[in-house]
Amino acid sequence: MEADRAVVDAMGNRWKAKTTLLPEAKLGDLVLIHAGFAISLVDEEEAKKTWQLLAEIYEFDDTPNKVSG
Amino acid sequence: MLDRINKAQNLMNAACKAMGRQVHVMEVCGTHTVSIFRNGIRSILPGNLKLLSGPGCPVCVTDQGYIDIVLELADREECIIATYGDMIRVPGKDHSLETKRAKADVKVVLSSEDALQLAKDNPGKTVVFVAVGFETTAPATAVVVKEAAAESIDNFCILSGHKLVVPAMRALLSGMNHNIDAFLCPGHVSVIIGYGAFAEIVDDFGRPCVVAGFEAVQIIEGLCEICEQLSTGKAELKSMYPAVVTEKGNAAAQRVIEECFEAADGYWRGLGKIEKSTLKLKDKYERFDAFRRFDVTEVPAEEARGCRCGEVLCGLIEPPECRLFGETCTPQEPVGPCMVSSEGACAAWFKYGRKKTQKP
Numbered sequence: 001m002e003a004d005r006a007v008v009d010a011m012g013n014r015w016k017a018k019t020t021l022l023p024e025a026k027l028g029d030l031v032l033i034h035a036g037f038a039i040s041l042v043d044e045e046e047a048k049k050t051w052q053l054l055a056e057i058y059e060f061d062d063t064p065n066k067v068s069g
Numbered sequence: 070m071l072d073r074i075n076k077a078q079n080l081m082n083a084a085c086k087a088m089g090r091q092v093h094v095m096e097v098c099g100t101h102t103v104s105i106f107r108n109g110i111r112s113i114l115p116g117n118l119k120l121l122s123g124p125g126c127p128v129c130v131t132d133q134g135y136i137d138i139v140l141e142l143a144d145r146e147e148c149i150i151a152t153y154g155d156m157i158r159v160p161g162k163d164h165s166l167e168t169k170r171a172k173a174d175v176k177v178v179l180s181s182e183d184a185l186q187l188a189k190d191n192p193g194k195t196v197v198f199v200a201v202g203f204e205t206t207a208p209a210t211a212v213v214v215k216e217a218a219a220e221s222i223d224n225f226c227i228l229s230g231h232k233l234v235v236p237a238m239r240a241l242l243s244g245m246n247h248n249i250d251a252f253l254c255p256g257h258v259s260v261i262i263g264y265g266a267f268a269e270i271v272d273d274f275g276r277p278c279v280v281a282g283f284e285a286v287q288i289i290e291g292l293c294e295i296c297e298q299l300s301t302g303k304a305e306l307k308s309m310y311p312a313v314v315t316e317k318g319n320a321a322a323q324r325v326i327e328e329c330f331e332a333a334d335g336y337w338r339g340l341g342k343i344e345k346s347t348l349k350l351k352d353k354y355e356r357f358d359a360f361r362r363f364d365v366t367e368v369p370a371e372e373a374r375g376c377r378c379g380e381v382l383c384g385l386i387e388p389p390e391c392r393l394f395g396e397t398c399t400p401q402e403p404v405g406p407c408m409v410s411s412e413g414a415c416a417a418w419f420k421y422g423r424k425k426t427q428k429p
Binding site: 018020021023032034035036037039040041042043046047049050053054056059060 | 070153179180181182202205206208209212254257260261264282286311312313314319320322325
C-alpha cells in the first residue's frame with residue numbers, strides 16, 4: 001500500500017485498487033472491490049462462510065450425483 | 070449448503086401455502102437477476118411466488134437520449150470517449166459506441182482512474198468519461214473529479230448518468246407498478262448507502278425490504294425471509310449480507326458523493342422522469358461536467374418500435390412477452406438495452422430461461 005493505492009490479491013490474481021473510499025483499510029485486510037475501488041472491509045468470518053459455500057459447490061461437481069452428458 | 074437450501078425451501082413453501090395468493094417479489098438488482106437464473110433458483114420456488122426483475126441495471130435504465138449525446142461527442146475530433154465495457158454495445162438512434170469505434174476514439178476502461186489517466190496521457194484531447202451506474206459506482210466518479218480539480222486536469226470531463234435506487238423504488242410503488250409485495254434489495258448499492266436507506270420504503274409503503282448477497286443460498290434465504298414476513302403480515306427491513314453491508318453504509322463514499330454531486334430530476338428508460346433520482350455535478354465542479362462544457366441536454370428518446378424494455382424494467386412483463394424477444398431482438402443483434410447488458414433481464418432470460426420457440 002502507498003497513500004491510497006493498493007495491490008489486492010483476488011484468489012491468486014493481483015489487481016491494483018484505490019483505497020480512497022476506505023481510509024481505514026490496512027495491509028492484510030479483506031476488501032470488496034468495485035470498479036477499481038475498495039468499497040468495504042469484509043468480515044473474515046463471513047468471507048470464510050462464502051468461501052466454504054463456493055468450495056462445497058466445486059466439490060459437488062465431482063460427486064457421482066452430477067448428471068453427465 | 071444443501072441443508073440451508075432445503076430448510077429455506079421448506080419454510081418458503083409453508084409460508085407461500087399459508088398465503089394462498091400470488092406473491093410478487095421484485096429483485097431490484099441486475100446482478101441478482103443473473104444469479105437467480107444462473108443458479109436455477111426459479112425452479113425451486115413455490116408456484117405462487119413470482120419474481121419480478123426491476124430497474125437495477127444501470128445500462129438498461131440509461132435513456133437513449135443520453136447514449137445519443139455520447140455518440141455525438143464521439144464524433145468530435147477532439148474527444149476521447151472513455152467508458153465501462155457494458156455500455157459499448159447499447160444502441161443509440163443509429164449507432165452504438167462499438168459501431169462508432171471504426172471512426173471515433175472510444176476506449177473501454179475498468180475504472181474511473183483509467184479514464185483520468187487517459188486525459189493525462191493525451192493532453193491534446195478531451196476525455197469524456199461515460200459515468201453510468203448507481204450509488205455503488207458514483208463514488209469512483211466523484212473521487213476522480215476531485216483529483217482532476219486538485220491536479221488541474223482540465224481536459225477531463227464526465228457525462229453523469231448516475232442514478233439513485235431508492236427514488237426509483239418509490240416511483241414504482243407510487244404508480245408505475247404497485248403490484249410489488251416486497252423487495253430483494255441490491256447488495257453492493259447497500260454497501261455504499263447502508264441498508265438503513267431502504268427504511269423509507271418499509272415505513273412509507275409497508276413493503277418488506279431484505280438485502281441479500283449474490284450466492285444462491287444467500288438469495289434463497291433472502292427470499293425465505295421475505296416470504297415469512299409476508300405470511301405473518303410483517304414489513305421489516307433486514308440485511309442478510311453482514312459480510313459487507315452495514316446499516317449506515319460507507320461514510321467516506323457518501324461524503325465524496327455529497328461533495329461533488331447533487332440530486333436532480335432525470336429520465337430513466339422505461340420509468341420516465343423521476344424526481345431527484347439522478348446525480349448532477351455541483352456548480353463548483355461544472356468545468357468537469359460534459360453537459361455544460363459541450364452545452365448538450367439530454368432529451369428522452371422514444372423506444373425503438375416494438376421494444377418493451379420499459380415494461381420489463383418496471384416488472385410489468387417478462388421478456389418473452391415482448392414480441393421482439395428472441396426473434397428480432399437477440400444478444401447478437403439487440404434492439405433494446407435489456408438484451409445488451411450483461412445484467413439485463415432480457416439477456417438473462419435469453420441465455421438461461423425458456424426461449425419463445427421452445428414448448429413449455
